[in-house]
Amino acid sequence: MKAIFSRELDAHFSSLTGNLFCAFVLLFAGIYTMAINLNGSYGNFEFVLSTMSFIFLITIPILTMRVIAEERRQRTDQLLYSLPLSMGKIVLGKYFALLTVLAVPVGIMALYPLVLSMYGNMNLATSYSAVIGFFLLGAALIAIGMFISSLTENQGLAAGFCFVVLLVNYFLPSLAEYMPKTATGSLVALAAAVLVFGVILFFFTKNVVLSATVTVALEAVLFVCYSAFGASFEGLFPNIMKKLSVFDQFNPFVNGVFDVVSVVYFLTVSAVFVYLTVQSLEKRRWS
Amino acid sequence: MLEVKHLTKRYGGYTAVSDLSFSIEKGQIYGFLGPNGAGKSTTMNIITGCLAATEGDVAIDGHDIFEEASEAKKLIGYLPEIPPLYLDMTPRAYLQFVARAKGVEKDAIDGQIENSINVTQIQDVADRQIKNLSKGYKQRVGIAQALIGDPELIILDEPTVGLDPIQIIEIRDLIKSLGKTHTVILSSHILSEVRAICDHILIISKGKMVACDTPENLEKLFAGETVLNLVAEAEEAEVRSALSGIGEIREIKYEKEDDGCAGISIETDGSRDIRRDVFFAFCEIKRPILSMSTTRASLEDVFIELTGNKDEVMENSAAELSEDDNAAKAGEEAKEDESDIQQGT
Numbered sequence: 001m002k003a004i005f006s007r008e009l010d011a012h013f014s015s016l017t018g019n020l021f022c023a024f025v026l027l028f029a030g031i032y033t034m035a036i037n038l039n040g041s042y043g044n045f046e047f048v049l050s051t052m053s054f055i056f057l058i059t060i061p062i063l064t065m066r067v068i069a070e071e072r073r074q075r076t077d078q079l080l081y082s083l084p085l086s087m088g089k090i091v092l093g094k095y096f097a098l099l100t101v102l103a104v105p106v107g108i109m110a111l112y113p114l115v116l117s118m119y120g121n122m123n124l125a126t127s128y129s130a131v132i133g134f135f136l137l138g139a140a141l142i143a144i145g146m147f148i149s150s151l152t153e154n155q156g157l158a159a160g161f162c163f164v165v166l167l168v169n170y171f172l173p174s175l176a177e178y179m180p181k182t183a184t185g186s187l188v189a190l191a192a193a194v195l196v197f198g199v200i201l202f203f204f205t206k207n208v209v210l211s212a213t214v215t216v217a218l219e220a221v222l223f224v225c226y227s228a229f230g231a232s233f234e235g236l237f238p239n240i241m242k243k244l245s246v247f248d249q250f251n252p253f254v255n256g257v258f259d260v261v262s263v264v265y266f267l268t269v270s271a272v273f274v275y276l277t278v279q280s281l282e283k284r285r286w287s
Numbered sequence: 288m289l290e291v292k293h294l295t296k297r298y299g300g301y302t303a304v305s306d307l308s309f310s311i312e313k314g315q316i317y318g319f320l321g322p323n324g325a326g327k328s329t330t331m332n333i334i335t336g337c338l339a340a341t342e343g344d345v346a347i348d349g350h351d352i353f354e355e356a357s358e359a360k361k362l363i364g365y366l367p368e369i370p371p372l373y374l375d376m377t378p379r380a381y382l383q384f385v386a387r388a389k390g391v392e393k394d395a396i397d398g399q400i401e402n403s404i405n406v407t408q409i410q411d412v413a414d415r416q417i418k419n420l421s422k423g424y425k426q427r428v429g430i431a432q433a434l435i436g437d438p439e440l441i442i443l444d445e446p447t448v449g450l451d452p453i454q455i456i457e458i459r460d461l462i463k464s465l466g467k468t469h470t471v472i473l474s475s476h477i478l479s480e481v482r483a484i485c486d487h488i489l490i491i492s493k494g495k496m497v498a499c500d501t502p503e504n505l506e507k508l509f510a511g512e513t514v515l516n517l518v519a520e521a522e523e524a525e526v527r528s529a530l531s532g533i534g535e536i537r538e539i540k541y542e543k544e545d546d547g548c549a550g551i552s553i554e555t556d557g558s559r560d561i562r563r564d565v566f567f568a569f570c571e572i573k574r575p576i577l578s579m580s581t582t583r584a585s586l587e588d589v590f591i592e593l594t595g596n597k598d599e600v601m602e603n604s605a606a607e608l609s610e611d612d613n614a615a616k617a618g619e620e621a622k623e624d625e626s627d628i629q630q631g632t
Contacts, residue, residue, distance in 0.1 A: 002387065003384055003387030003388040004388060006384075006387075007373070007376075007384045007388075010376075010380075011373070011375065014375060015375065074371070074372070074373070074374065075367065075369040075371055076371040076372065076373055077371070078332075078337055078365075078367040078369075078371045079367075079371035079385070079432070081335075081336065081337035081338075082335045082336060082337050082360060082363070082365045082367075083360065083388050083389060084356070084357035084358075084360035084361045084389060084390060085357070085388060085390075086356075086357070285337065285338055285339045286339045287298075
């Protein structure tokens with residue numbers, strides 16, 4: 001795992017992507033620190049992080065696009081498959097290298113509140129809780145990007161798809177406002193979501209029986225729940241949409257709360273997508 | 288060393304490898320021979336654990352490639368069809384990475400890297416970026432990578448494809464020297480190559496094993512007919528009556544040539560060497576033999592016999608298929624070249 005980690009880290013910093021990522025994040029950190037902390041005279045670094053969280057939409061796809069797609073294109077994945085290492089270790093090595101790249105600009109940014117506090121009043125506790133939250137948000141998004149990179153051997157496609165996924169994710173809370181809030185509305189929307197899930201399942205497994213059974217079972221559970229607790233379906237779908245937004249989980253940190261639920265949320269999303277990446281690579285062995 | 292039992296691999300409805308079984312002994316060079324699309328690469332990918340088999344087992348020194356993957360993989364060095372190189376690294380850095388990833392002991396890493404650089408003779412390019420190397424050197428770096436970790440079994444998939452003739456000779460010599468200290472399996476669709484390098488040949492066709500033996504034995508096995516070619520000064524009738532006493536002769540072809548000599552080809556059933564009988568028969572009628580030579584079934588004939596003519600019905604379609612394969616292969620290679628150029632710029 002260490003070998004994979006250090007090779008990946010070298011690759012990130014000897015190629016454009018890693019350096020570009022750090023430069024971009026730091027550039028925007030600088031701009032917003034100047035605008036909010038210096039010009040706006042706010043003593044809260046979390047506002048900077050909140051405003052700049054959107055740059056993950058562009059920088060994460062660029063950082064993660066090549067991480068597995070390129071291995072497939074260059075056929076170096078064959079080397080990885082023939083190494084006496086488990087796929088889990090290989091993927092973790094790659095993931096930790098990505099986290100290290102993320103840690104570089106975040107680590108530099110972590111100095112800003114300290115420096116600023118020398119010249120004025122900074123709320124250091126909330127600032128640093130937000131820095132940690134910002135890092136965890138990035139970690140979760142990187143896991144998603146890495147998974148998307150494992151689905152294709154075209155890094156452009158990986159970047160584009162990742163951008164779209166993150167963009168939708170970013171706007172999910174706003175989109176949720178437009179969703180029907182009635183119980184029936186939620187039911188219909190959820191039923192449709194289950195259908196979409198069924199189609200995606202079929203796409204990945206190519207197994208009609210399995211995907212049909214799972215879809216029908218989920219729909220049945222949904223209707224049973226609806227007939228049992230109809231009232232709690234009120235506003236359920238918009239709420240779920242909000243909860244699915246990884247970006248939305250960063251808000252508590254911005255409001256000065258070190259939210260353990262959000263921390264667990266970020267860690268869970270990271271773990272799930274790292275696991276899915278391993279599965280996606282293992283699946284290629286069987287196809 | 289390597290035990291393959293009832294290996295089957297299906298891609299959807301297509302069976303790439305069907306019920307393949309063989310075992311490989313230590314310290315020899317094995318050639319995996321078959322036309323394009325016969326399932327060579329698939330088999331090698333399964334042996335090295337890069338691909339899962341639909342059915343069957345692979346065991347390296349008793350370690351199952353799936354159940355005890357890391358023990359088994361430590362015994363194998365693998366060069367896939369396209370060498371798995373990180374183009375932005377130097378060969379030395381690349382080998383360093385491979386050594387660490389293969390779990391080579393820290394103290395042994397430098398020694399092993401130096402050794403594999405020396406064996407594959409890439410000293411001169413060891414500190415240049417891999418993307419700037421020629422195809423032959425890239426192939427060598429690929430082989431150097433397979434040698435890291437000092438595996439007992441080295442598996443090379445089409446190691447000489449796409450190289451120029453001098454590079455081919457160099458790589459063949461390299462493989463031969465590797466064969467002295469390791470067990471080597473290499474695949475190829477080029478007969479002369481396999482005959483030149485290998486102690487054992489496994490011929491596979493349409494995913495099935497059709498023969499497994501030494502090159503000499505394979506030739507002998509199929510040397511049912513031996514043809515004796517003579518040039519002699521004799522009339523046709525004389526020749527036929529003189530040779531009528533030799534029972535092994537099946538057919539005599541006589542062709543008069545312009546200079547008064549005759550080209551005579553004598554087909555025998557191959558059960559006995561009849562050259563002496565022919566000589567004395569010509570002596571008796573006082574006709575001189577100017578030259579005499581024998582032609583035996585070559586490995587080419589064996590190969591064609593085994594892979595092509597096996598089912599007569601399939602012959603034509605198979606020929607068409609392999610032509611298609613060749614065309615596809617050529618296309619692929621052209622594409623690779625293109626991408627090489629792009630990477631170079």
